Amino acid sequence: GRPQHSKMYCHPNDIFPLTLTSATQELFGCRCDEDVTGDNPYKILRKEDIVQDMRMRAAVSDFSPVKQLVLDYPEDELLLVYDRDFIYGSSFYLVLTADAKERHLKPVVALGVEVALECEPLEVFAAQKTSEPQPWISLGSEQEIEEESVTDSRPRYRISRVRREFGAPIFFSDRNAMETKDGFLECTPYQDKNFSLKQMERHTGVQTIPNLKSSSTQTQWTYPRSMCTQYEPREFSEEEKENCLQSEHLKNLVNSVASRFEIAIQQNEIMDVFFDDWKALSEEDSGYGRKADPHLKEYQSFTDLHFSKEKTISNINWHPTINGVIAVAVTERLSFEDRINGSTKLLLNPSLILFWSFSDPINPQLLLECPDDVFSFEFCPSDPNIIVGGCMNGQVLTPSLSLFLSISLLTEKPTCGVVDIYSFSLFHSDKVSRMGVPMENRNGICVQIVTCAPDCCVMFWDIRAPRVLQTMADQRKQKVEEKPLENPHGVPNTFKHLDLTWKPLIRVQHISYCKTQLQLVLSTTFCPQDGELVYTDWKLEKDNDSGRLFSAKPSHRFIIHDGQVNTVRRSPFFKDIILTVGGWTFAIWKEGVMNGPIIQSSCSQKKCTVGYWSQSRPAVFFIGKEDGNIDVWDLLEKTHEPSQTQNITATQITCIKPWIVSSKQHLLAVSDHLGTLHILEIPWTLRSPSSNEKLSMSKYFEKEVDRLVYFEKRREMRAKEKKDSEAEELRKKMVRYSI
Amino acid sequence: RFSAVFIFSPKQAEVEETLKRIQTHKGVIGTIVVNAEGIPIRTTLDNSTTVQYAGLLHQLTMKARSTVRDLDPQNDLTFLRIRSKKHEIMVAPDKEYLLIVIQNPSE
Numbered sequence: 001g002r003p004q005h006s007k008m009y010c011h012p013n014d015i016f017p018l019t020l021t022s023a024t025q026e027l028f029g030c031r032c033d034e035d036v037t038g039d040n041p042y043k044i045l046r047k048e049d050i051v052q053d054m055r056m057r058a059a060v061s062d063f064s065p066v067k068q069l070v071l072d073y074p075e076d077e078l079l080l081v082y083d084r085d086f087i088y089g090s091s092f093y094l095v096l097t098a099d100a101k102e103r104h105l106k107p108v109v110a111l112g113v114e115v116a117l118e119c120e121p122l123e124v125f126a127a128q129k130t131s132e133p134q135p136w137i138s139l140g141s142e143q144e145i146e147e148e149s150v151t152d153s154r155p156r157y158r159i160s161r162v163r164r165e166f167g168a169p170i171f172f173s174d175r176n177a178m179e180t181k182d183g184f185l186e187c188t189p190y191q192d193k194n195f196s197l198k199q200m201e202r203h204t205g206v207q208t209i210p211n212l213k214s215s216s217t218q219t220q221w222t223y224p225r226s227m228c229t230q231y232e233p234r235e236f237s238e239e240e241k242e243n244c245l246q247s248e249h250l251k252n253l254v255n256s257v258a259s260r261f262e263i264a265i266q267q268n269e270i271m272d273v274f275f276d277d278w279k280a281l282s283e284e285d286s287g288y289g290r291k292a293d294p295h296l297k298e299y300q301s302f303t304d305l306h307f308s309k310e311k312t313i314s315n316i317n318w319h320p321t322i323n324g325v326i327a328v329a330v331t332e333r334l335s336f337e338d339r340i341n342g343s344t345k346l347l348l349n350p351s352l353i354l355f356w357s358f359s360d361p362i363n364p365q366l367l368l369e370c371p372d373d374v375f376s377f378e379f380c381p382s383d384p385n386i387i388v389g390g391c392m393n394g395q396v397l398t399p400s401l402s403l404f405l406s407i408s409l410l411t412e413k414p415t416c417g418v419v420d421i422y423s424f425s426l427f428h429s430d431k432v433s434r435m436g437v438p439m440e441n442r443n444g445i446c447v448q449i450v451t452c453a454p455d456c457c458v459m460f461w462d463i464r465a466p467r468v469l470q471t472m473a474d475q476r477k478q479k480v481e482e483k484p485l486e487n488p489h490g491v492p493n494t495f496k497h498l499d500l501t502w503k504p505l506i507r508v509q510h511i512s513y514c515k516t517q518l519q520l521v522l523s524t525t526f527c528p529q530d531g532e533l534v535y536t537d538w539k540l541e542k543d544n545d546s547g548r549l550f551s552a553k554p555s556h557r558f559i560i561h562d563g564q565v566n567t568v569r570r571s572p573f574f575k576d577i578i579l580t581v582g583g584w585t586f587a588i589w590k591e592g593v594m595n596g597p598i599i600q601s602s603c604s605q606k607k608c609t610v611g612y613w614s615q616s617r618p619a620v621f622f623i624g625k626e627d628g629n630i631d632v633w634d635l636l637e638k639t640h641e642p643s644q645t646q647n648i649t650a651t652q653i654t655c656i657k658p659w660i661v662s663s664k665q666h667l668l669a670v671s672d673h674l675g676t677l678h679i680l681e682i683p684w685t686l687r688s689p690s691s692n693e694k695l696s697m698s699k700y701f702e703k704e705v706d707r708l709v710y711f712e713k714r715r716e717m718r719a720k721e722k723k724d725s726e727a728e729e730l731r732k733k734m735v736r737y738s739i
Numbered sequence: 740r741f742s743a744v745f746i747f748s749p750k751q752a753e754v755e756e757t758l759k760r761i762q763t764h765k766g767v768i769g770t771i772v773v774n775a776e777g778i779p780i781r782t783t784l785d786n787s788t789t790v791q792y793a794g795l796l797h798q799l800t801m802k803a804r805s806t807v808r809d810l811d812p813q814n815d816l817t818f819l820r821i822r823s824k825k826h827e828i829m830v831a832p833d834k835e836y837l838l839i840v841i842q843n844p845s846e
Contacts, residue, residue: 097811232791244780249835250772251754257831260818261840265764268844274822275845361806701828 014100016066017090024062063560202479296680303357313376313671318659324358328677331373460571560587567611571616581611595712598704612656617689618697766843773837800832
């Protein structure tokens with residue numbers, strides 16, 4: 001076969017690489033490098049010659065591969081190009097199309113093919129004339145034309161109407177755009193970035209500053225050494241002070257500035273320029289606006305079905321330090337005779353002091369068992385773990401509570417039991433009806449208690465000795481007692497003289513104390529059963545004869561109340577104002593005014609059983625009644641009747657004790673004859689003092705004292721007048737008779 | 740022969756008298772005389788209160804005086820009155836001494 005080149009060369013479609021043998025080359029006159037050279041590679045062959053050659057030599061002809069192409073060639077002459085460099089893989093190639101022939105013959109810009117063409121203009125024209133229309137090759141120009149042309153982008157809408165409706169009136173109706181879905185198209189605003197301007201240029205000022213750097217250092221404490229400094233102010237000795245006081249300079253100074261001082265002081269005396277009257281007015285009004293409810297509100301109530309059933313409460317005391325703990329003494333509700341009759345039964349029932357805590361209204365926290373009914377007990381003010389109680393049979397008990405309280409309040413279970421009771425054996429022949437608040441000695445520690453009992457004895461006790469209660473008359477006593485735990489023989493029976501003046505069955509009901517120091521005079525008042533008030537001095541005097549100490553006779557006695565006086569209380573605000581409640585009335589006394597009570601109430605419907613001053617308002621006090629009412633008296637509001645009455649319980653009220661928990665909460669503990677302890681909350685109107693309340697009250701008391709004094713004077717004057725008029729009459733009679 | 744010696748010179752008696760007169764005004768709680776260093780010389784209050792008042796008011800008076808003089812060097816502090824909720828404290832400064840009076844204006 002024909003020698004085929006192993007390499008395949010790409011060639012354009014309009015040429016065909018041919019390999020011609022030398023015979024063919026001679027025949028056609030295109031011998032390599034003779035007829036056709038590298039410079040002149042073109043040879044025009046006649047189509048007929050090629051065809052004839054192919055006919056003659058048939059398959060052997062070199063042109064046989066292009067036989068059909070040659071036959072199809074439209075022109076007469078074909079171009080044969082000598083491919084000297086074998087670009088297309090053969091030594092010759094035949095150009096198959098006419099315009100390719102043109103291109104070859106003409107000079108062209110070739111891509112790798114350098115064709116130097118020497119063309120004849122005639123041939124060029126001839127080629128051009130015979131160009132035929134070619135199929136259009138799209139180079140993208142139709143897009144531009146499409147863009148420029150105007151066409152419908154959407155189908156056109158046609159709205160047509162029936163002919164008869166032409167020109168007819170049109171009726172429009174409303175339609176809510178929200179009704180139908182897509183009823184309206186919304187054009188929501190959006191932030192178009194085209195309009196957000198970006199500032200490309202800005203004028204700013206720039207300033208250089210020095211480079212600042214903050215830093216800190218800490219010194220190292222290399223030798224830690226504890227040190228302290230104690231100082232006291234410099235003072236002058238007496239001589240130096242005298243020297244200064246004598247100096248000329250000081251004299252001149254004092255003389256010159258004294259007038260300035262006096263002006264300033266007098267200014268202040270005349271008027272307080274900083275006092276805001278307007279604001280002061282408003283303080284009083286605000287009481288009406290808010291919290292207008294003046295009633296005592298029930299806060300909590302304690303009753304124990306087990307322990308306080310069938311019993312009454314004889315005394316209440318708030319625990320001085322622990323908040324929310326209150327102790328009540330429950331006693332049997334029996335009269336004296338019943339007691340004696342049923343004494344055996346009483347022995348089985350333990351007498352208790354119950355401790356209630358606000359956290360548990362059902363179970364008492366602590367139960368103190370006592371050998372007998374406790375009528376009166378008090379917490380020791382300096383050490384709240386000590387309680388002193390006075391019992392029915394005359395004993396005085398002081399259980400020490402410290403260990404017990406801490407345990408029981410934590411476990412919150414009622415515990416029964418008594419720790420460390422120290423008791424006296426029957427020093428009072430009758431029941432101890434009231435205990436005194438232990439008085440303080442100079443160190444502020446309470447070491448003394450006072451008890452009083454219907455056996456006409458008032459006794460002072462010293463509990464200073466640790467753990468062992470000793471009795472002591474008073475600090476100046478010379479005789480030492482032989483039997484420390486036994487009866488206080490040395491204590492002078494203060495009421496010896498009373499014994500003689502009054503009936504033997506005198507119940508000394510209550511004592512209130514002033515907190516003066518032991519060394520000073522202790523004065524007190526107390527009131528026996530039939531309504532008398534006795535005022536005396538506790539200072540023990542020395543009897544010159546026997547060397548014993550005895551107390552002075554009582555200085556005054558008054559009969560004011562129609563029944564048993566059950567309360568004598570000092571006002572917490574005025575040290576010399578005392579409230580006494582007894583029978584159907586109450587009275588207010590001022591110490592030093594011996595004419596009588598400065599205020600005395602009218603008889604009320606029911607017996608007054610107990611009274612107590614309010615802790616926060618100088619003008620307010622509470623009176624408990626036989627029918628379970630509490631009368632709240634406000635002396636600045638009304639003096640002839642209580643400012644309000646409130647019913648707390650159905651039976652007699654036995655004890656009232658107020659307590660200040662916080663500035664917003666004041667509580668009033670009220671116990672009744674049935675053994676229930678009610679805790680009431682004092683409303684704002686009753687606990688918050690008005691401005692100048694103390695001042696107003698003191699002025700009121702002064703006025704009352706003046707009234708008393710005035711009446712006393714008038715009485716004297718009237719008595720004198722009467723005496724004078726009687727004397728006058730007598731004289732007249734005498735004159736008549738003598739005549 | 741026995742000659743009586745007066746303890747106080749007449750002028751001294753004047754000083755005492757004046758101070759007593761000031762003290763007995765209505766509402767006056769106490770009077771203190773303090774020297775230039777804050778050491779109390781004469782007082783009607785108890786020692787600890789006196790020392791406290793003397794120290795504090797001495798410093799305050801110095802400060803007040805320096806304030807007045809800073810504002811106008813030819814000016815000087817003559818009298819200082821401090822009004823508080825409960826009291827009024829009046830201080831009369833001097834080169835060598837300080838007189839302090841405490842008064843309760845509203846009784």
